[in-house]
Amino acid sequence: MSQVTSASPDQFVHRSRRGAELFLLILALGVGAGAYAAVGLGIQGEVPPDMIGYTGWLAVLMIAAHVAIRMTAQYADPILLPVVAALNGLGLAVIHRLDLANNSNFARQQLIWMTLGVVLFIVTITLLRDHRVLQRYTYTSGLLAIGLLLLPMMPIIGNEVRGARIWINVAGFSFQPGEIAKLLLVITFAGYLVLHRDALALAGRRLLFVDLPRGRDLGPILGMWLVSLGILVFQRDLGSSLMFFGMFLVLLYVATERPGWLVVGGALFVAGAFLGYQAFSHVRNRFDIWLSPFDYVDRTPGSGQLVESMFGMAWGGLIGRGFGEGQPWRIPFAESDFIMGAIGEELGLTGVMAVILLFAIIVERGLRTALVCRDGFGKLVATGLATIVALQVFVVVGGVTTLIPLTGLTTPFLSYGGSSLVANWVLVGLLLRISDQARRPLPGVEEPYGTYDSGADEATQVVKVVKP
């Protein structure tokens, strides 16, 4: 019965770990600059002449972000920034490699967008000192998000590219407002669910081992379903529609801890997918291509892109052709939707696995932030942001590898695409801010006395309590 009383009130205190972040950032710079050098060596047979300038610029961006974190978010997660920087650097090099083959100029633009992204990242963590402020803007950001989603439908600024009406043209720049809307929607859902989760979680009846929600609580999920269907119908954007609905569903599940919502949401998703399949030729087309990609190679709209990417990945094999040795330019739009195909061809399965692991680390750090976060709103926002990255990567990589039907979404941080890159840098800024709040030691709760003295932990005898 004797036991050692070592129940010390020793709490879990996180360290700042900025040194580890700096170390990883240097390695990340090696990933980005190494890829650039390898592309130059593979294609032109020499290290690119602007190697020092390019590496220097990447280093300046990373050091600026690192210093900003040191100054404003001392306890933020040490792994997110280096992983994001490495992915972005790798993406830049792959886009540059495609540029050299296609005589295009995407890499330079992407570098400009990356600079803007880092600037906005620094602005985010500098201006937003406490993420709980965002909870005040629950409904404002919801309205703003809906406005942004409607913008591409407007007559003059709206712009249709390759069948999807998700771009706007303002002053010569084209932009996808949906990318910003996804961040705003996370804030809206988190703010809404943190207030209403009890009503959504507690009421309901039990049917076949699953707690189903009440009919009157179905309002928000039906609303979100209609919004997603609206994106699918009017903007013909399968990927975004899937991402918004999936993210809402995950947040609903996390907030209420009730699998019943997943059942309801899954049923709604199947119904929506079936309706889409019946009603829209582009959805049916995607679905048919997924089932038998090789039958549609020569048709328009056909599966040429997908088939080229599959051939490329098969040719790449385990360790890839090497930068400059493959033919990834054969894939149309390899720099945006199909960048995973290009990576699979030139870096092989080994490279693709590394990239997917890096995305997994980002998601893990996001969910970890949600776990250690102390307030419900922060937990839900971190979960939502991590879910966005996870869903986006799953949808894109699954589509490219024909695990699921192909939907047009950008690969976060890798693909060419300014709005996506900038929005994802802001996303990382938000995650770092929440993780800083979550990992910072509580003020005032300090251990007033010394270490636990392990030399004296002899067994304490237990008093035999005589029950009267």
Place this chain on the structure above:
Amino acid sequence: MSELTLFLLRCGYLAILWIFVLAAVSVVRADMFGTRVPATAKTKSGPKGKAPKQPPPRRRGAPTHVIVVQGVNAGARAELDGRPILIGRGNDAAIRLDDDYVSTRHARIAQSGDQWFVEDLGSTNGTYVGTARISQPTTLTLGAQVRIGKTILELRK
């Protein structure tokens, strides 16, 4: 450029990529397991970093010390100077009791404003004020008896 150089280049870049991934994973791992320690780090830097706080001016009639009134260590005392007092069998305790029924870190007496509280630190046998076992920090008045194991302590003027 020869085949071999290109092959080495290819493998070299993949190695860089994986070194980065593994380094990131090892930082994740260190972050998971290395976070429970800073109690040591804090006490090391604590006395140097913080100037010792002056005890607040004492009111008349306030308790000045804790004394053991019954038990093996009867007569042992500790001055109340604003800092929390740890009671237990461990070497770091302000009042060290050689009582087999006392835990290594058994209870703590701390000041808040003008009042003194006793708090159980998850001991095996519990802390009693008078006859009631306490489950949360409890106010101590002058002369109230705190029983810890077979020892009884009191606040005295």
